[in-house]
Amino acid sequence: MLLEWMDVALEKRIWEIVEICERENSELYKKFDYHLKRLKRNVQSDSIEDLQILEDLFVQKNLVVMMLAYRIGFGDAINTKKELL
Numbered sequence: 001m002l003l004e005w006m007d008v009a010l011e012k013r014i015w016e017i018v019e020i021c022e023r024e025n026s027e028l029y030k031k032f033d034y035h036l037k038r039l040k041r042n043v044q045s046d047s048i049e050d051l052q053i054l055e056d057l058f059v060q061k062n063l064v065v066m067m068l069a070y071r072i073g074f075g076d077a078i079n080t081k082k083e084l085l
Contacts, residue, residue: 013070014067014070017066018067032058
């Protein structure tokens with residue numbers, strides 16, 4: 001029961017962190033999006049789908065990194081606390 005509760009609480013916090021990270025990185029994403037749109041205007045139409053796939057992979061990669069980093073940090077904090085006690 002406790003582990004299920006911790007998983008739910010951790011997942012909730014991860015999504016809060018994702019929102020914070022997205023806000024903090026919005027300027028970088030705007031630059032990325034600007035250049036992506038320029039490419040879409042200048043490439044052949046059959047390459048646009050590839051650019052959309054690249055954008056999706058970029059977003060997914062960042063999401064995975066944020067979620068994994070938070071889980072690792074959480075685990076490190078618990079282990080550090082155990083070592084100090």
